[in-house]
Amino acid sequence: MRARKNGKLPPPFPKGWIPICESDSLKKSKVLEVNAFGCNLVAWRGTSGQSYVSDGYCPHLGAHLGVGSSVSGECIKCPFHGWCYDGSQNGKLVHIPYAEDVPSNVSTKMWKSQEKYGLIFVWYPQNEEPSWNLEEIPEIDRDNWSFRGRIVFDTLCHIQDIPENLADVPHLNEVHTDLSTISGDVRKSWIQRSHIRHIHTGEWSPSKKCDENHKAFMTMQHKIEIFQRFHCGYATMKAVHIGPALMLLYMSTPTGKFVIIQGLVPSRELRTRSILRIYAEPRMLQCFVKQLMDGIHNNALRDRVIMNRKSFTDKPFLVKEDKYIKMFRRWYAQFYGETTSNDNE
Numbered sequence: 001m002r003a004r005k006n007g008k009l010p011p012p013f014p015k016g017w018i019p020i021c022e023s024d025s026l027k028k029s030k031v032l033e034v035n036a037f038g039c040n041l042v043a044w045r046g047t048s049g050q051s052y053v054s055d056g057y058c059p060h061l062g063a064h065l066g067v068g069s070s071v072s073g074e075c076i077k078c079p080f081h082g083w084c085y086d087g088s089q090n091g092k093l094v095h096i097p098y099a100e101d102v103p104s105n106v107s108t109k110m111w112k113s114q115e116k117y118g119l120i121f122v123w124y125p126q127n128e129e130p131s132w133n134l135e136e137i138p139e140i141d142r143d144n145w146s147f148r149g150r151i152v153f154d155t156l157c158h159i160q161d162i163p164e165n166l167a168d169v170p171h172l173n174e175v176h177t178d179l180s181t182i183s184g185d186v187r188k189s190w191i192q193r194s195h196i197r198h199i200h201t202g203e204w205s206p207s208k209k210c211d212e213n214h215k216a217f218m219t220m221q222h223k224i225e226i227f228q229r230f231h232c233g234y235a236t237m238k239a240v241h242i243g244p245a246l247m248l249l250y251m252s253t254p255t256g257k258f259v260i261i262q263g264l265v266p267s268r269e270l271r272t273r274s275i276l277r278i279y280a281e282p283r284m285l286q287c288f289v290k291q292l293m294d295g296i297h298n299n300a301l302r303d304r305v306i307m308n309r310k311s312f313t314d315k316p317f318l319v320k321e322d323k324y325i326k327m328f329r330r331w332y333a334q335f336y337g338e339t340t341s342n343d344n345e
C-alpha cells in the first residue's frame with residue numbers, strides 16, 4: 001500500500017485552551033494517564049475535588065506517574081520510590097518516604113488547567129500564560145439544560161481539519177445530504193437517489209470584537225428537499241468556535257433545542273480525538289435526543305472517512321464559493337506561533 005501523502009502540514013498543535021479528557025473520567029483521589037500533544041501527561045484529582053495535570057514522568061528516576069501511582073490529599077505519589085508531589089503547591093516535591101531531607105527545588109512540571117463544560121482543559125504551550133478565559137455557558141449554568149449523552153471518536157487528521165470543516169459550507173451539500181439516520185456511509189444511498197435529501201446554507205465569520213479574536217461564528221439553515229420541489233424547514237444551527245479546539249454547536253429543531261460541546265484532543269500529530277457532549281433543554285424528550293445523536297454520529301463518520309485519508313493542501317485552489325475556508329485559515333493562523341511546535345518531550 002502506498003504511504004499517505006500528508007501534504008504541507010501546519011505546526012502539529014495550536015495554542016490555546018485545549019481539552020485533554022472528560023471531567024467524569026477522573027474521579028476523586030484517582031489518577032489518569034493522558035496522551036496529548038504527543039506527550040505522556042498525568043491528571044489526578046485531589047480529595048478536595050480539584051484536578052491537576054502534570055508531565056507524566058517522575059523527576060526522580062523517570063517512572064510514569066500515570067501507572068500504578070496513588071493520590072493522598074492533593075499529592076500524587078510515584079509508584080517507584082514513593083516521592084510525593086503536591087498539585088496545590090504547583091507540583092512541588094513534599095515527601096520522600098525514605099529520606100531525611102526533601103530537596104526544595106524539585107517538582108513535577110505542571111500544566112495550567114481548568115474544568116469547564118465537563119472537560120479538563122490545559123493551556124498549550126505549557127510555558128505560556130493564557131491569553132483568554134473560558135466563559136460560562138448560560139444555557140447549562142442558568143437554564144438547566146442537562147447532559148444527555150456523548151460521542152467520542154478518533155480521526156487520523158490534523159486538528160485544524162475538524163474546525164475547518166465547519167467553515168467549509170459547500171461540502172455540506174455533498175457529504176451531508178443523505179438522511180443522517182440511515183448510515184455513516186459517505187456514498188449516496190438509494191433514498192437520496194429517490195430524491196429526498198438534506199439541503200444546507202450557511203455563513204461563517206470571525207468575531208469582530210477586538211477582545212474576542214479567539215472566537216468565530218457559523219450559522220447554518222437546514223431543510224429537507226423532496227423530489228427537488230418540496231421543502232420543509234427542519235433545523236438551524238449557530239456554532240461558536242472558542243479557540244482552536246472547542247466548538248459550541250447550538251441546534252434548534254422542531255423537537256427541541258440542544259447544544260453540542262465539541263472538544264478536540266490533539267493526542268499526537270495527525271491523531272485527533274473528538275469528544276461531543278450533548279446538553280438539551282429540559283422539555284426535549286430523550287428519544288429525540290437519541291435520534292439526533294445517531295444522526296450527528298453518522299454525519300461525523302462521513303467526515304471521518306474523508307479526514308482519515310486526506311492530504312493537507314496549504315495552497316488550495318479555491319473558487320469564490322469557498323471563501324469561508326480562506327477566512328477560516330486566516331483566523332486559525334493566530335493559534336500558531338514559534339512556540340507551538342512540539343517542544344515538550
Ligand code: FES
Pocket residue numbers: 058059060061062063078079080081082083
Ligand atoms: S521514579 Fe518516581 S519516586 Fe523514583
Ligand SMILES: [Fe+2]
Pocket residue numbers: 165171172175176299303
Ligand atoms: Fe462535515
